[in-house]
Amino acid sequence: MDNRPIGVFDSGFGGLTVTKGLMSLLPKESIIYFGDTARVPYGTRSKNTIIKYGQQDVNFLISQNVKMIVVACGTVSSVALAHLQKTHDIPIIGVVSSTAKAAATATRNKKVGVIGTKGTINSGSFEDELLRLDGKIETVSRACPLFVPLVENRFATNQAAYLIAEQYLEPLKQRGVDTIILGCTHFPLLKGVISAIMGADTKLIDCAAPTAAKVADVLAKSNALSDQDAVYKFYVSDSADEFTDFAELFLNREIPNADVMQVDIERY
Ligand code: DGL
Numbered sequence: 001m002d003n004r005p006i007g008v009f010d011s012g013f014g015g016l017t018v019t020k021g022l023m024s025l026l027p028k029e030s031i032i033y034f035g036d037t038a039r040v041p042y043g044t045r046s047k048n049t050i051i052k053y054g055q056q057d058v059n060f061l062i063s064q065n066v067k068m069i070v071v072a073c074g075t076v077s078s079v080a081l082a083h084l085q086k087t088h089d090i091p092i093i094g095v096v097s098s099t100a101k102a103a104a105t106a107t108r109n110k111k112v113g114v115i116g117t118k119g120t121i122n123s124g125s126f127e128d129e130l131l132r133l134d135g136k137i138e139t140v141s142r143a144c145p146l147f148v149p150l151v152e153n154r155f156a157t158n159q160a161a162y163l164i165a166e167q168y169l170e171p172l173k174q175r176g177v178d179t180i181i182l183g184c185t186h187f188p189l190l191k192g193v194i195s196a197i198m199g200a201d202t203k204l205i206d207c208a209a210p211t212a213a214k215v216a217d218v219l220a221k222s223n224a225l226s227d228q229d230a231v232y233k234f235y236v237s238d239s240a241d242e243f244t245d246f247a248e249l250f251l252n253r254e255i256p257n258a259d260v261m262q263v264d265i266e267r268y
Contacts, residue, residue, distance in 0.1 A: 002224035005030035005231070006215065007061030007069040011053075012040035012152055013243070014186030015072030016250050018095065021208030022070070023230070023251070026216055030231045032064050036265060038237035041148045043075045043117020043184065050119060054080040058088055059268040060235070067224055070215060071095065074184040074207065075117045078125035091218060098210035099181060100129035104137060106203045107179040113172035114141040116183030117148065126183050140175045144168045144184070151186040154246065157193065165193045173198060182206040189250075234260040 006026075008019050012035050019033055034057055036042070042050050054076040061069050068091045071077045071084070077094030085092050103112050103126075114126045121143040130137045147168075150161045172180060180202060182188055188206040195204065219225045232255070236243045240260040248255050 001227055002067045003030070003226045003228045004065055004067040005032045005233070007032050007034070007064060007066030008072045009034040009036070009057040009061060009069070010073040010185055011036045011042040011075070012148075012186070013037075013246055013250065014148070014151065014184060016247055017185050017188040017206060017208050018070060018072035018211050020251055021212035022215060023232075025209075025212040026219075026225075028226045028228065028230055029219075030226065030228070032061060032066055032233045032235070034060055034235045034263070035243060036237050037239075037243060038265070040152060041117065041145070042073065043119045043148060044145055045119065047079050047119075050076060051080040051083050054084050055087070056265050056268045058084055058092065060263060060265060062088065062090060063268065066090070068093065068215070068218065070211065072185050072207070072211070075119040078116070078120040078123040078183075091222075093211065093214055093218065095185065095207035095211045096125045097129055098214040099183070099205060099207045100126050101133060102210040103179050103181045103205040104130055104133040106205055107137065109176065109178045110134070110137045111175060111177045111179075112137055112139050113175075113177035113180040114139055114183050115144045115168065115172075115180060115187065118143040118145050120183050126181050138175075140172050140177055142168050142171060144187070147190055148184065148186050151189045156189040161190060161193050162196065165190065166197055169194065169197050177202065179203040179205060232259065235263045236260065237263060237265045
């Protein structure tokens with residue numbers, strides 16, 4: 001048993017989708033969330049910058065005495081996970097392998113779309129994993145960089161989001177994919193728009209449930225599940241006020257102001 005919290009980080013709000021998955025599957029696990037709201041987006045940055053930011057995020061969470069780290073960011077998971085795992089002793093779990101596995105299981109026609117940030121799509125991480133799991137799967141990938149600012153600015157259900165998504169998703173529609181990996185943790189907030197465009201039959205696989213299941217498995221196998229009531233703390237690198245409103249709306253639970261704190265991430 002290990003009652004220390006799980007550390008979770010993302011460039012901003014997106015990782016809350018994974019946090020929500022963890023809260024519902026593992027209600028006894030305490031969580032420390034870090035959203036790098038001052039430096040979002042990560043997905044348009046160079047590999048070296050993404051590694052540097054990922055290292056700082058991990059260092060901060062380690063300073064909070066977490067027992068494990070969940071990289072709730074498709075970009076860092078795709079570009080920097082191996083590096084982070086190599087340079088730290090603590091278990092670090094990304095979102096790519098478990099999510100790709102869920103998509104490989106879900107597809108019927110073996111045509112899978114992958115959408116994510118530029119960094120994620122350029123890395124080919126989800127595509128490589130899908131091919132490794134099943135060499136017959138065809139993938140169609142599309143970077144959707146404008147989705148992140150739409151979500152961060154709360155435009156995810158707006159007509160502008162619909163018009164942009166229509167353009168991004170056109171090649172996936174043309175190729176007849178029956179399953180789409182939402183390879184960026186911000187994208188579940190756009191599920192309504194994506195479904196409206198692709199049709200209700202297209203399966204949308206996001207990172208939350210597969211990643212939470214993987215975390216549960218790792219904790220159980222290492223005998224590190226918690227048996228205490230969960231405590232949640234949130235840290236951001238930009239103003240805490242805006243984060244609180246959105247996070248409460250999104251997680252559907254109250255987050256007292258005292259539980260959201262600003263941190264100077266450059267110090268880590
Ligand atoms: N939520 C992120 C991801 O999954 C990052 C978006 C960004 O910072 O560009 O890739």
